[in-house]
Every structure is written in structure tokens, then in C-alpha cells.
Amino acid sequence: MPALAVKNLHVAYGSIAALHGISLDVQKGETVALIGANGAGKSTTLRAISGLLPVSSGDVLWEGRSIANLAPDRIVAAGIAHCPEERHVWPHMTVAENIALGAYLCRSKEEVQRRTGMAFHRFPRLRERAHQLAGTLSGGEQQMLAIARALMSEPRLLMLDEPSLGLSPKMAEEVFEVVRSINVHGVTVLLVEQNIHNALSVANRAYVVETGRIVASRLSGELRNDPELLRAYLGG
Template sequence: MALLEVENLVARYGRITALDGIALTVEQGEIVTLIGANGAGKTTTLRTISGLVRPAAGTIRFDGRDISKLAPNDIVRAGISHSPEGRHVFPRMTVRENLELGAYTRTAKSEIAEDTEQVLGIFPRLRERYEQKAGTMSGGEQQMLAIARAMMSRPRLLLLDEPSLGLSPILVQTIFGVIRDINARGTTVLLIEQNARQALAVAARGYVLEVGRIAHSGAAAELSASEAVRAAYLGGAA
């Protein structure tokens, strides 16, 4: 049984259909990526999985349990953590407070302290900025904080929406290294990226979204080699 199973997922904003019957699975321990153009429905897919958007139809099963009607806060408790598009750090709170909120659903103080040490080890920059307000930090630092904060709930499945958006090429490399690292420690990852080449390099499998439907899917290497995907998302013939 897959960790995450999405079937026939439909989501609408008013009269606009954003997701028109999506099916995807994520196995325990995998990195899976969703690629596609702006407006294809990538972000909506993640927002529906984490409960911020109510599905109009379809099921979302996490660890065998239907979570499609749960509130976002209950979905976090079930073991899914979402680092949203646009970072959404709490601007008037410090790095420390943001990380504490990431662990909001947890109570074991010693484990939280351990995980705080771990994410500060992954992102040394956050240790330097520990008592600084998140809103005063650079975009790259905020992105690191958003990922670190999402890890603080000790999720079984981590949803990452455009973690490399707006970052310098060096930072992009760092972030993808971190994603590999997080995955190696046992967290399953569902990743959205504009940077399809990088995403397919780090992922085991991928799905290509086109206007609310899955157009292609398969092993990352196959997608990278596919003519149709190369032409549309990898900047033509390489």
C-alpha cells in the first residue's frame, strides 16, 4: 500500500476547475515530483492534500486512511507537513518562534529540542539568525526557515512547493542537497518544482500536470528522456 494515494481528485475555485480528476501515489520513502507550467494545478494539488482547499470530489488516502474531509490541523497531526508556495513564514516572529510553531502538534520537549538541533545543523544560517524576526530576513533565508519549520512536526510525508523559487544558483544546489538529505533520513517527499530538470534529477518518479490533469507519469529518468516532456519542460532538445 502506498503512503499517499490520490484518486480522481477534483478541486474548484468558484466556477473554475483547477484539478480535473487527478490520480497519483507516493510510496513510503520516495521522492516524487510534480512538474508542469504555471496554472497547471501543482500548488492546488498540494493545498488539497494538506486540507487548505476542499476537494469537490475524489479521495485522498494517507496511510490507508481517507483524509479528504479532515481539517488542515488534523492532517498535520496525521503526519503530513506542507512547506507552502511563497514561504509563508510568520514575519513578526523570530526564527526560534517559527520553529516552535512548526512543532506545535508535539509535546515531548526533549525530542523537539533534538529536532531543532538537527534542522539548525542542516541550515547553519538559521542558527545565526535564531533571534531575528523572520520578516527581516532575505528570501533564501526565509525559504530555509519554511523548510526547517515544516520538518519540525516530524512528518512522514513532506510537501514542498517551489523550494528553489527566487534563490541564487548556489542556494538552489544547497536546497536540493537538503531535500536528498531529508529523504535519506526517512521522510517521504512530494516536491513541486518549476526547475523540472533539477526536480527530476532528485526524484525517483514524476508526474507532469497540464491544465488540471496528469499528462505524463513515470520514472524520473524516463520522463527526462521523453521527447514530449523535454520539449515542453526541459527547454527543448538538450
């Protein structure tokens, strides 16, 4: 049984259909990428899974139980965290305060402190900047902060939306090393990423999304060696 199973998912923005029956699965311990052009429906898929968009029809199963249209906080409590596109850190709060926001479901100050300590252990650069305003960080540091905040809920599935957006190649490489490390340490990852090279370098498998539909599913190595498919759906 897959950890996550999306079945015939339909989502609309008002009267405009955005997803047209997307189905995918993610096995426990995998990193799976959703790749495709801008506007293909990748981010919409993540937002529907995490409860930020209503599901018109179809289902989302997490560890065998339906979570379609649950409130976002209940989905976080169930073990899924969503690190959004463009990071959305709070610029006028410190790094430490931003990280603590990710533990809003924790019931004790001691537990928040324990998780914050683990976040700083994983991201030593953030520990050095704990009292610095988040808005003064570089783009890469803000991305690491957004990931650290998402991990504060101790998810079993981490969904990442465009983690390399706007980053230099060197900083993007650092971020993807973090993604690899997170996965190696037992967190399943569902990744949306426009940079195909980055996505396929960390993913076990990938789905190609086009106009709200899955049009291909391959092992990452197979996709890398199929330039015709990549050119057909992604322009190269």
C-alpha cells in the same frame, strides 16, 4: 500499498474547476515531483492533500486511510507537512520563534526544545541566526527556515511547493541538497517545482500536470531523456 494515493481528485475554486480527476501515488521513501507550467494545478493538488482546499470528489488516502477534507491540523497530526510556495515566514518574529511555530501540536515545552535542537543541528546557518528577525534573512535562508518549520511536526511525508522560487542557482542547489538529505533520512517527499532540472535531479519519479490533469508519468531519468515530451507539455 503506496504511502499516499490520490484517486480521481476533483477540486474547484467556486464554480471554476481546477483539478479534473487527478490520480497519483507516492511510495514510502520516494521523492516524487509534480511538474508543469504555471496554473497547471500542481499547487492546488498539494493544497487539497493538506486540507487547505475542499475536495469536490475523489479521495486522498494516506497510509491506507482517507484524509480527504480532514482539517489541516488533523492531517499534520497524521504525519503530513506542507511547506508552502513563497515560504510565508513571519518577518517580525525571530528565526527561533518561526521554527517553534511548526511544533504547535507538541504538548510539552521539552518536546519543542528537543525538536528545535534537531532543526538547528540540521540547519546550522539558522542556528547562527536564531535571534535574527526572519524578514532580514536572504531568500534561500527563508526557504530553509520554512522547511525547518515544516519538519518540526516530524512528518513522514513532506510536501514542498516551489522550493527554488526566486533563488539564485547556487542557493537553489543548496536547498535541493537539503531535500536530498531529508529524503535519505527517511522522509517521503512530494515536490512541486517549475525548474525541471532541479525537480528531476532529486525525484525518483515525476508526474506531468497540464490544465488540472496528469498527462504523463515517468521515471525521472526517462523524462530527462524525452525532450519531445518535455517540449510538448512544458515548452522545452
